[in-house]
Amino acid sequence: MKPILDVQNLTMRFGGLTALDNLDLDVNEGEIVALIGPNGAGKTTFFNCITGIYKPTGGDILVHGSRKESVRLNGLKPNQVTEKGLARTFQNIRLFPNMTVLENVMMGRHCRTRSGILGAVFRGQATVREEQKVVEDSYEILKKINLARYVDELAMNLPYGAQRRLEIARAMATEPFLLLLDEPAAGMNPQETADLDELIVWIRDTEKISILLIEHDMKLVMSLSDRIFVMDYGKKIAQGTPEEIRCNPVVIKAYLGEEMDA
Amino acid sequence: MVSLEEIKKSLLTCIWFMFLTFPIMVIRVNTVQKVIEWRWINMLLVGVAGFILSFFWRNLFREKGKTGTEKQSPAKTDNISIFQKIREDRKRFLPVVALFGCFMIAFPLVFSLYQTNIMTTALIYVMLGLGLNIVVGLAGLLDLGYVAFYAVGAYSYALLNHHFGIGFWTALPLSGLLSALFGILLGYPVLRLRGDYLAIVTLGFGEIIRLILENWNEFSFGPSGIANIPRPGFFGMEMSLKGHTIYLYYLMILLVLFTIFVVNRLQNSRIGRAWIALREDEIACQAMGIDKARTKLTAFALGATWAGMGGVVFAAKTTFINPASFTIWESIIILCIVVLGGMGSIIGVISGAMILILLPEYLRAFSEYRMLIFGIVLVVMMIFRPGGIIPDIRRVYKYKGKETRMI
Known part of the structure; x- marks a missing residue:
């Protein structure tokens, strides 16, 4: 089965800063995929590249939508990306x-x-x-x-x-097949987060919309996701199921830092 | 109770005012006798007036503060003005409109030719205001060069008539189209600009058009302008000057009604919603699948169309145009009409145009102080009624089961 979103070697440079460095990521149909990483790792930049707000410096963003055709999203305008069936929300609410x-x-x-x-x-x-x-x-x-x-x-x-x-x-109203959620649980209380968890699963199961989300709430990420991608400094440092990520030493290092040897 | 603190503040204010007005109010150089007159009495008057006014001013602010806190409550219902009450109540709204309509229809029969002429001018500005309202009020694109489209309309009628003998009725839609084209022409390069930057570029555009008209003699006959532009005909009927004036007046009424109809429909449509969303948040708007470029260009084009048609009527009314009629000042006036009347509000724009165009005509006695009064009014308005005279209460879509309609 082809992934519905297939990102290959995505690179984004702002002048001398490489915000995204040869990033690969894929989302299969009916999956909930999480993208995590410390602040400033380039997660939102990644979203902005996919949704057309930024034009990536290199790499390919391919989608295989409901119509069985593959489309390359690089360089499309945000509204064209939305028309292709990708909808997003924003980290700081933009209603x-x-x-x-x-x-x-x-x-x-x-x-x-x-x-x-x-x-x-x-x-x-x-x-x-x-x-x-x-x-x-x-x-x-x-x-x-x-x-x-x-x-x-x-x-x-x-x-x-x-x-x-x-x-x-609002994003669902655009009839997407992939929903990109940028920190949907940021600032929510535990009850609201639990409701959100339920809502996301419901969207996937009932509305048949795949989901790619950025999130810092680890409890939510671990319970929701089928697969997790971890980024740090614009690079992918790990990918796998929640269990694999939980005990991955590289991920722990990125999040908690390294113990200094005396 | 007046506290010591307030007296202190007022004293400071009045000293400041005395200092500021010192050069113009106190010193007068008598060039004949070559002496300087010191008018100290004026300084005293300024001081006393400043002192009293500052109390008054502070009081106004206190009143505003009181209502201000209420205004923040979510439902904007507690601060509806009398106009809005009238608007919301259909029973009261319709008679008011009918009365106003009768007044407008009877106007040229009751008042003199001079008054009718002024009213026609005011109606042209209503149309211009409604056009600019699309760009500024709905789409939120600050356009300081709107007069350029007005000029394009007027000149295209004048030139088409001069060279090809095209009449008013053909020129009206043609000029509208041409202005729309110019709207797109301006809109295209400024697509990625917002706010202040957009304002400056449009300002420049307005000046470019005026300078071209002024300097390209072969094309536009330069500063001497174009004379003998025919007035609109009515099935080839011969009309006296009076007949022409009255005819143009009614024509303008019809055009304004047409404008209101179209603008109103546009406002409450898929495109109108996209304009408002664009004003609210450009990035979210694009993420919702709205083509930013197209939406902005339609706003520019549709706004310019009305300016173009207004220009044709203007040219036909004065029968003579030259670039002096299309200065930056006109753009500012039209913008003031929109802002003062209430951005996005059709009734607001109409009242804004009436006030800003008619009042100066009737207050000719104070014409020396016109700019001063104008400035004060604008400042006071922005502080106490930032939404304009009749702020926009947008028709919102409310859900009422299957019967959902706009209300």
């Missing part, structure tokens, strides 16, 4: 604060709808129907993610945990 929860999710439907300027001005049958469908679909997603009770609230007035979930809901 549209002055739009309602429903509207936020409706924005996610944007790339799957077509009505243009003329449609907007004449507001014909097709446009009205499409708008109605967008509202209904968005509400359905909110119901699934358990945010329906906030539907008419402004996004900025939501509690923190709900804002994180809304970001996921």
Whole structure:
């Protein structure tokens, strides 16, 4: 079976700094893969390269989506990447604060709808129907993610945990086959983290969306992931199942430092 | 109760003002007798006025502070103004609109030709304001060179008419299109710019267009401008000057209604949502699959279209145009209309245009102080009503089961 996301020798340089150094990573269908590493290891840079915010200096990013075709994502714009079926959330929440929860999710439907300027001005049958469908679909997603009770609230007035979930809901509205979550549990309390754990598994099992996540909460990472990739200083230092990673000496060294010999 | 602290502060303020105004208020050089007049009495007046005003000013701030804390509550319902109340209540909204409509329709029949002319100008600015509102208010792209598109519209009508004898009605859509093209032309290089940088580039663009018109004599007849631009015809009917003025007035009313209709529809559509999202967060917007380049360009193009059509009406109204009508000052006025009226709010922009264009006309007695008053009003507005006269209360999508509609 082909991996749905296949990253080969990905390299990203900012001037003299090599933020990503020949990184390989793959995600198979139906997998939850975690990317971990100390702060500044280049995890978010990796996400930004995949989603088109940065243009990688070298390497290949290949996706094999639902249509069985392989696409190379290098150099595509963020919106084109989203259209290909990869959706992401952000480390520091990036909602549209002055739009309602429903509207936020409706924005996610944007790339799957077509009505243009003329449609907007004449507001014909097709446009009205499409708008109605967008509202209904968005509400359905909110119901699934358990945010329906906030539907008419402004996004900025939501509690923190709900804002994180809304970001996921918005990403799901773009109909992705791979969801990239950048520290989804950051700043959450234990209850919210447990809910998130449940939500991610549910997304994978019910919605059939594979997941690649960056996370620092080791408890969450170990319980969720099928496989884990570990990065440090832009390099991949380990990969494997949670058990393998847990007792990998290189990983422990990267996280805790080395004992000095006297 | 006035505390010692406040008196101290006010004293400082008034001394500062006395110092600042000293050169212009106190010293006067009499060039005939070659003496310097020292008008100390003025200094005293400034001091007293500064002292009293500073108390008043502080009081205003205290009031604002009181309501300010309430404003932070999540639901923005406690600070709705009377206008918003009217807007939200359909029963009250419709009569107000009807009344205003009747007033506008009866206007040229009741008032003099001079008044009608002024009102037509104001209506042109309403249209310009609504156009700029798309770019600044909805898409959040600060455009300081909007007048360039106004100039493109006016000149394309004037030149097309001069060279090819194209009439008003053909020129109107043509100029709109041409301006849209210029909008894209400007929009393309500034796609990656935001905020201050964008403002500076658009400012430059506005000046470039004006300088071209001023200096390219063979093309635009330079500073002497183009005269004898025909007024719009009405099925070849002969009209007196009065008839023309009134006709243009009603024409402008129709055009403004058309603008409101289109802008309103655009605002509440898939594209309008994309504009607002772009204003809110550009990166998230792209991550949601919205083509940033395309969305920005449509905003520029659609905003410019209205400026172009406004330019055609302007050229037809004055029958003479030259580059002096399209200075940076016009851009600033249009921007002020949008900001003062309320960014993103259609009714706000209309009232902003009416106030900013009509008031100076009727307050000609104070014309010397126009800029001063203008500046003070803007500063005070930004402090006490940052959202504008009638702030935007966006129609939001609310979910109501299967019956969901926009309300």
